Amino acid sequence: MKKIMLVLTGITLIMNGISQPVPAGDENIPFLMTFGPRAGTSWGDDDFSQTFFFLIPKKFTQAIYIRVYDPDIGGQCDEINGLWDTKMTYSVYGGKDCYSVKDAQETQPQGNYKSGNLLATKSFVNQANYDENWYTFGPFNPSEGEYVSKWDAYIFKIICDGVAGDDGNLYRYYLSTMPNMNKPVEGANAFAYEYSFRMHDDPSEVSHIYPFVDDRTITVKLANFDWDSDGLIRTVSVARHGQLTKVSGEDVWIEDEFKIFDEEKNTSLDIQFIKKKNPPVRNNNVVVNVRNQYGELLPFYVIPIGGVPKPRPEIAVKKQTAH
Ligand SMILES: [Ca+2]
Ligand SMILES: [Ca+2]
Ligand SMILES: [Ca+2]
Ligand SMILES: [Ca+2]
Numbered sequence: 612m613k614k615i616m617l618v619l620t621g622i623t624l625i626m627n628g629i630s631q632p633v634p635a636g637d638e639n640i641p642f643l644m645t646f647g648p649r650a651g652t653s654w655g656d657d658d659f660s661q662t663f664f665f666l667i668p669k670k671f672t673q674a675i676y677i678r679v680y681d682p683d684i685g686g687q688c689d690e691i692n693g694l695w696d697t698k699m700t701y702s703v704y705g706g707k708d709c710y711s712v713k714d715a716q717e718t719q720p721q722g723n724y725k726s727g728n729l730l731a732t733k734s735f736v737n738q739a740n741y742d743e744n745w746y747t748f749g750p751f752n753p754s755e756g757e758y759v760s761k762w763d764a765y766i767f768k769i770i771c772d773g774v775a776g777d778d779g780n781l782y783r784y785y786l787s788t789m790p791n792m793n794k795p796v797e798g799a800n801a802f803a804y805e806y807s808f809r810m811h812d813d814p815s816e817v818s819h820i821y822p823f824v825d826d827r828t829i830t831v832k833l834a835n836f837d838w839d840s841d842g843l844i845r846t847v848s849v850a851r852h853g854q855l856t857k858v859s860g861e862d863v864w865i866e867d868e869f870k871i872f873d874e875e876k877n878t879s880l881d882i883q884f885i886k887k888k889n890p891p892v893r894n895n896n897v898v899v900n901v902r903n904q905y906g907e908l909l910p911f912y913v914i915p916i917g918g919v920p921k922p923r924p925e926i927a928v929k930k931q932t933a934h
Pocket of ligand 1: 691692693694695696697776777778
């Protein structure tokens with residue numbers, strides 16, 4: 612009964628959230644990041660592709676727009692490698708299978724990851740008119756997404772693929788009810804199974820990712836790529852004050868596996884990325900994913916399910932004395 616209540620609470624909280632930009636406020640991540648396919652992976656992107664899903668509650672029936680900030684690869688925001696010669700394609704998918712196909716929920720751009728109906732697509736290069744500016748996809752009717760009963764919501768998918776060149780594309784998304792401005796969609800959320808992002812340059816800024824731990828999760832494997840030994844990565848939860856995890860250096864993946872406490876089921880973890888002060892690491896691009904004991908990926912919701920987790924003293928103290 613207790614578990615059922617927790618699951619219901621989680622679903623209710625999705626519906627009560629207000630959609631925000633991607634990345635969202637609690638994450639404190641400056642930009643999403645995708646490189647052109649000719650870049651070495653040492654620049655920080657392991658696969659030159661990033662997939663995000665938008666979740667729109669069924670009861671929301673107005674038109675929606677998916678807006679992209681700084682979709683171009685040039686000028687401000689982006690990371691040059693030699694000359695600006697990079698091309699990126701953004702593609703929006705809906706319809707049956709855009710979410711539910713397994714390849715779409717994996718970390719690599721392989722197999723049928725472009726599943727579903729292609730609703731819109733556009734490519735960008737170095738284009739001053741889109742520099743520090745918005746491009747808007749849509750309007751879409753929410754029912755053009757794939758209906759997924761576990762959320763009672765329609766899901767859309769947007770993929771940013773590096774098509775040519777070797778520069779770094781930095782960008783953000785916003786799910787909006789308006790084509791020319793950012794107006795949130797009530798009750799919406801966004802999530803990814805692998806997060807490729809740019810860290811702040813300011814060492815005092817801490818970035819966060821919030822994987823949701825469902826009640827089938829027994830252990831998790833936290834993987835990070837190309838962290839450049841930039842300080843600490845730690846996990847905070849209802850039962851953890853700040854458990855340090857293994858961190859990657861240049862151009863390598865590293866994994867750390869740990870057990871989930873019962874109290875953490877149906878809550879979010881707060882993975883904190885804490886930069887070192889000296890020497891400061893600039894332009895740090897990182898990739899992160901988290902799997903359970905079945906090898907399934909945990910979703911990172913931009914608005915953490917259940918809110919940002921805080922250690923509950925009664926649980927955290929019990930865990931400390933148990934060790
Ligand atoms: Ca280049
Ligand atoms: Ca730009
Ligand atoms: Ca850009
Ligand atoms: Ca890096």
